[in-house]
Amino acid sequence: MVTAITNFGRSGLYDWLIQRISAVILLAYTLFIVGFIFFSKDFGYVSWSALFDQFWVRLFSLIALLSTVAHAWIGLWSVITDYLTNRMLGTKATLLRILTQTLLGAVALVYTVWGIEILWGI
Amino acid sequence: MLKISIYRYNPDTDSAPYMKDYELDTKGKDLMVLDVLEQLKVQDPSLTFRRSCREGVCGSDGMNISGKNGLACIMPLSQAAPRGKLVLRPLPGLPVVRDLVVDMEQFYSQYKKIEPYLQNDTPAPAIERLQSPEERAKLDGLYECILCACCSTACPSFWWNPDKFIGPAGLLQAYRFLADSRDEATDERLGKLDDPFSVFRCHGIQNCVSVCPKGLNPTRAIGHIRNMLLARAV
Numbered sequence: 057m058v059t060a061i062t063n064f065g066r067s068g069l070y071d072w073l074i075q076r077i078s079a080v081i082l083l084a085y086t087l088f089i090v091g092f093i094f095f096s097k098d099f100g101y102v103s104w105s106a107l108f109d110q111f112w113v114r115l116f117s118l119i120a121l122l123s124t125v126a127h128a129w130i131g132l133w134s135v136i137t138d139y140l141t142n143r144m145l146g147t148k149a150t151l152l153r154i155l156t157q158t159l160l161g162a163v164a165l166v167y168t169v170w171g172i173e174i175l176w177g178i
Numbered sequence: 179m180l181k182i183s184i185y186r187y188n189p190d191t192d193s194a195p196y197m198k199d200y201e202l203d204t205k206g207k208d209l210m211v212l213d214v215l216e217q218l219k220v221q222d223p224s225l226t227f228r229r230s231c232r233e234g235v236c237g238s239d240g241m242n243i244s245g246k247n248g249l250a251c252i253m254p255l256s257q258a259a260p261r262g263k264l265v266l267r268p269l270p271g272l273p274v275v276r277d278l279v280v281d282m283e284q285f286y287s288q289y290k291k292i293e294p295y296l297q298n299d300t301p302a303p304a305i306e307r308l309q310s311p312e313e314r315a316k317l318d319g320l321y322e323c324i325l326c327a328c329c330s331t332a333c334p335s336f337w338w339n340p341d342k343f344i345g346p347a348g349l350l351q352a353y354r355f356l357a358d359s360r361d362e363a364t365d366e367r368l369g370k371l372d373d374p375f376s377v378f379r380c381h382g383i384q385n386c387v388s389v390c391p392k393g394l395n396p397t398r399a400i401g402h403i404r405n406m407l408l409a410r411a412v
């Protein structure tokens with residue numbers, strides 16, 4: 057058993073499951089948005105604004121945003137723990153990894169709050 | 179005339195590893211790579227490599243042959259050097275002891291972690307612990323592993339985290355004991371694997387499958403372990 061405290065959900069299985077579920081949600085959201093852009097008649101400000109006036113579209117967008125945050129956290133955590141390791145860089149890697157993770161966490165938090173502001177501000 | 183380029187490194191005399199070129203007249207025969215190495219060792223006795231059974235059973239002579247991990251003893255030149263040029267390097271990722279010989283400690287310590295032996299506290303019957311043919315069939319494709327390390331040293335996740343990720347060889351053996359009807363430690367075994375590194379560093383790129391000299395499929399075994407972890411937790 058390897059201990060890790062900076063991954064998304066502590067357990068490897070939980071991270072793996074969230075990664076898959078968030079990927080499916082993001083695929084569905086992408087198809088929905090791209091489909092709307094390409095297949096709606098007279099696509100423009102009015103139809104776009106009307107789309108986001110609906111509560112379920114805002115909710116779907118928020119779920120997609122949270123999925124992005126979770127998906128990015130799990131994926132980037134994997135990348136960081138592959139390359140920014142004490143084996144590769146020596147003891148300074150610990151500090152570097154904590155700083156990188158904190159930065160990623162801050163960006164994720166800002167995007168979430170900002171996303172909610174945008175979705176419910178329009 | 180076969181051209182051969184071999185990774186050479188003797189930590190006692192060399193400051194850095196280098197590639198040394200050799201030539202060998204194979205007399206038109208489709209030799210195995212190990213035969214080539216044996217003949218070169220006559221030319222140059224300092225050339226160092228591991229070998230034992232010379233028939234793909236012991237797993238001693240795993241090495242990187244023209245860019246792909248494999249066993250030198252069962253790899254014919256027609257496959258390894260179709261254009262008459264053979265490049266031999268040690269297995270990637272592990273520390274080099276000398277020339278083509280690597281230190282397998284990291285590989286074995288991961289193998290040790292999965293407790294590769296049957297665990298059963300039920301008193302043994304008078305004869306053997308019997309299995310049905312169906313139960314025995316579940317071990318096919320798992321028990322054949324010879325621990326040559328070709329798969330684990332072809333895996334980038336193992337290169338970056340050899341101290342944390344069990345690696346394809348270890349996980350194939352982990353599943354071999356999880357799938358065994360005579361083993362009673364399934365839950366304890368799964369409990370020790372449910373962290374973000376041991377199993378889940380596998381991203382399914384299947385390098386292990388493409389290099390396994392015995393034609394085994396560690397990625398599929400890892401998928402089975404994942405499904406068992408999922409069934410246990412959901």
